[in-house]
Amino acid sequence: MAAWAIGIDLGGTNIKTAVIDEAEGILFEDVQPTDTGSGPDGVVRQLALAADNLCQRAAETLDTGLFAGIGVGAPGAVDTRRGTLSYPPNLPGWERYFLRERLESRLQEAHGIRSTVLIENDANAAAYGEAIFGGGSDFSDFMLVTLGTGVGGGIILDRKLYRGPYGTAGEIGFMIIDFEGSSVHAGVRGTIESLIGKKQIVNMACSSDSLRELSPRLTELCSYDRSRLSPRHLEQAAREGDAVAIQLWQRVGDILGIGLANVTALMDIRKFVIGGGIAAAGELIFKPALMQLHRSTLPSMHEGLEIVPARLGNKAGIYGAAALCFSFAQSKQGDA
Amino acid sequence: MAAWAIGIDLGGTNIKTAVIDEAEGILFEDVQPTDTGSGPDGVVRQLALAADNLCQRAAETLDTGLFAGIGVGAPGAVDTRRGTLSYPPNLPGWERYFLRERLESRLQEAHGIRSTVLIENDANAAAYGEAIFGGGSDFSDFMLVTLGTGVGGGIILDRKLYRGPYGTAGEIGFMIIDFEGSSVHAGVRGTIESLIGKKQIVNMACSSDSLRELSPRLTELCSYDRSRLSPRHLEQAAREGDAVAIQLWQRVGDILGIGLANVTALMDIRKFVIGGGIAAAGELIFKPALMQLHRSTLPSMHEGLEIVPARLGNKAGIYGAAALCFSFAQSKQGDA
Numbered sequence: 001m002a003a004w005a006i007g008i009d010l011g012g013t014n015i016k017t018a019v020i021d022e023a024e025g026i027l028f029e030d031v032q033p034t035d036t037g038s039g040p041d042g043v044v045r046q047l048a049l050a051a052d053n054l055c056q057r058a059a060e061t062l063d064t065g066l067f068a069g070i071g072v073g074a075p076g077a078v079d080t081r082r083g084t085l086s087y088p089p090n091l092p093g094w095e096r097y098f099l100r101e102r103l104e105s106r107l108q109e110a111h112g113i114r115s116t117v118l119i120e121n122d123a124n125a126a127a128y129g130e131a132i133f134g135g136g137s138d139f140s141d142f143m144l145v146t147l148g149t150g151v152g153g154g155i156i157l158d159r160k161l162y163r164g165p166y167g168t169a170g171e172i173g174f175m176i177i178d179f180e181g182s183s184v185h186a187g188v189r190g191t192i193e194s195l196i197g198k199k200q201i202v203n204m205a206c207s208s209d210s211l212r213e214l215s216p217r218l219t220e221l222c223s224y225d226r227s228r229l230s231p232r233h234l235e236q237a238a239r240e241g242d243a244v245a246i247q248l249w250q251r252v253g254d255i256l257g258i259g260l261a262n263v264t265a266l267m268d269i270r271k272f273v274i275g276g277g278i279a280a281a282g283e284l285i286f287k288p289a290l291m292q293l294h295r296s297t298l299p300s301m302h303e304g305l306e307i308v309p310a311r312l313g314n315k316a317g318i319y320g321a322a323a324l325c326f327s328f329a330q331s332k333q334g335d336a
Numbered sequence: 337m338a339a340w341a342i343g344i345d346l347g348g349t350n351i352k353t354a355v356i357d358e359a360e361g362i363l364f365e366d367v368q369p370t371d372t373g374s375g376p377d378g379v380v381r382q383l384a385l386a387a388d389n390l391c392q393r394a395a396e397t398l399d400t401g402l403f404a405g406i407g408v409g410a411p412g413a414v415d416t417r418r419g420t421l422s423y424p425p426n427l428p429g430w431e432r433y434f435l436r437e438r439l440e441s442r443l444q445e446a447h448g449i450r451s452t453v454l455i456e457n458d459a460n461a462a463a464y465g466e467a468i469f470g471g472g473s474d475f476s477d478f479m480l481v482t483l484g485t486g487v488g489g490g491i492i493l494d495r496k497l498y499r500g501p502y503g504t505a506g507e508i509g510f511m512i513i514d515f516e517g518s519s520v521h522a523g524v525r526g527t528i529e530s531l532i533g534k535k536q537i538v539n540m541a542c543s544s545d546s547l548r549e550l551s552p553r554l555t556e557l558c559s560y561d562r563s564r565l566s567p568r569h570l571e572q573a574a575r576e577g578d579a580v581a582i583q584l585w586q587r588v589g590d591i592l593g594i595g596l597a598n599v600t601a602l603m604d605i606r607k608f609v610i611g612g613g614i615a616a617a618g619e620l621i622f623k624p625a626l627m628q629l630h631r632s633t634l635p636s637m638h639e640g641l642e643i644v645p646a647r648l649g650n651k652a653g654i655y656g657a658a659a660l661c662f663s664f665a666q667s668k669q670g671d672a
Contacts, residue, residue, distance in 0.1 A: 077636050086636075087636070140501070141501040155603075163604070164604020165476070165477040165605070165606065165640075166604050166639060166640065167604065168636060169603055169604035171601040171602065172601070174597075175598045175601050175602060176513055176597060176598055176632060177512055177515050177526075178514065178516055179513050179591075179594045187631075188597075188631075189632075261512060261524075263602060265507040265511050266491075266506065266598075266599060266603070267491075267498075267500055267505055267603065268499070268500020268501055268503065269500065269501070270502065296512060297510070298507075298510060298522060298524075300504060301502075304501075
């Protein structure tokens with residue numbers, strides 16, 4: 001009998017929720033704007049209500065199955081043991097908040113739901129989602145790298161999430177590969193995020209020497225307004241053969257490949273699953289990245305090197321949050 | 337009753353061997369030049385004879401204690417499960433060699449010794465030695481970084497060796513931190529080893545702009561022959577207050593700190609044990625490295641950051657090789 005769980009992806013803009021069946025995947029899902037103005041307690045009320053709605057829909061539809069719990073992926077520093085969320089970006093006023101405890105209380109007091117709640121960092125949740133349901137399910141050890149506004153990641157070792165001793169592992173965006181360079185992000189020079197975060201990719205198109213003159217096709221795609229240029233335009237232009245855009249993605253891939261080479265050298269991880277909005281450029285990035293990964297590692301590290309696309313898109317977080325509940329329920333059964 | 341084991345450090349120049357007591361540390365030790373000319377089988381005969389000699393000395397002296405086995409740390413790619421050593425640098429003609437099997441056979445056939453033999457990569461063995469007997473014994477998670485001719489490392493997670501899925505983890509020397517720079521090592525641009533390997537440190541003193549003129553004290557220390565300049569001279573000059581030498585170690589520390597920051601960002605490791613010949617410069621390197629480590633990481637990663645010296649010097653390998661035998665013997669007892 002398959003278990004089901006509720007997966008929640010708490011973001012600064014939206015809250016995504018879903019009922020996820022261990023075998024079937026997403027059964028129902030919902031999305032709503034995050035009521036950031038009402039502070040952490042307000043958001044907890046929102047989360048509890050959303051979970052209650054999904055539980056009711058599940059009760060009407062599913063007549064069997066073990067309810068494994070409610071998993072929440074959230075941005076910022078998560079202490080999974082204490083169930084706290086600290087200083088989540090884009091959620092002002094949270095500081096250090098006992099999210100697990102508050103959500104468990106609210107569910108029980110206002111909705112009569114007694115449920116295990118698990119809290120996880122959103123990038124880790126996404127990595128675990130890809131590990132169980134997505135692009136990493138063939139790999140026992142891999143790193144998910146998400147390319148978007150920021151560059152983030154999560155690490156799976158031996159099919160388990162690697163959180164690190166303080167719970168902050170996987171921050172590949174803060175890896176320094178150009179310490180004498182000019183790009184800076186969050187006060188640190190030459191990090192991967194400072195080089196290939198979304199904004200930097202667009203800036204690269206507008207400012208690098210060879211690109212000072214946008215190509216006619218790019219100029220057209222952004223409606224003759226350079227400030228509107230987006231990664232989507234750069235992707236489309238490259239697919240149409242625009243040399244300037246192809247060269248730009250080549251550079252993004254090169255830089256990504258160097259970052260991955262560092263992961264291989266340090267952790268001996270050789271499988272990479274790439275997600276996030278920017279990863280829609282697909283082979284335009286992956287192909288140069290894989291070549292660079294080979295060039296930047298020793299031959300003794302080449303066996304098994306692979307870069308594959310993530311498969312769950314922006315649903316990796318809700319999948320992963322639910323998958324953590326399945327894993328937790330199994331470990332409890334193992335203990336009993 | 338404490339166990340004892342034989343620890344062997346097989347290098348391209350010397351073979352170090354020791355009888356190590358689990359509680360007392362080194363009881364006897366020996367060192368001899370590696371007979372590289374006689375090929376792998378010749379070196380195995382040498383290893384077996386050295387082990388036999390130590391076993392006899394141990395038998396004459398120790399009247400109790402469990403013999404836990406023979407551990408060998410070796411350079412190059414080690415497959416611990418298969419017991420193979422592949423392409424060890426400075427050991428020509430080895431290719432892929434079944435070192436464990438050959439040494440076990442030789443011990444039994446020529447010396448009548450039936451013993452478990454464990455093979456481990458030398459940097460990993462050193463890290464495990466520091467974890468059990470040395471500078472890392474207070475830390476459950478840390479990285480040993482060795483600064484010498486090359487830059488290497490080994491990773492301890494939860495008091496166990498982290499080898500990675502293919503057994504090559506910990507190669508911090510091949511981490512790229514200056515991908516647009518001019519330094520190259522082993523075909524890869526901007527790696528840490530290309531920047532602060534022993535040769536590069538000396539070159540830095542001779543070629544960097546501010547150092548084009550060696551200071552009078554450095555000129556004196558190297559007997560007016562720039563080609564004789566060694567890290568030891570640079571260390572001595574810095575301790576005497578030579579500004580040029582102090583600035584050089586500052587730069588070595590900065591570069592090390594950037595590498596460590598990448599380890600913290602990726603793996604969330606916050607304790608670093610620094611060994612190898614170059615690490616004799618101690619606080620001249622560690623102090624700027626720790627400052628750089630703070631500058632190059634997010635405030636949320638600062639808790640617990642620490643850099644300490646390794647304590648076992650060039651004996652970390654033999655300690656670690658023996659410690660792996662103790663751990664293996666315990667796990668067997670656990671199974672029984």
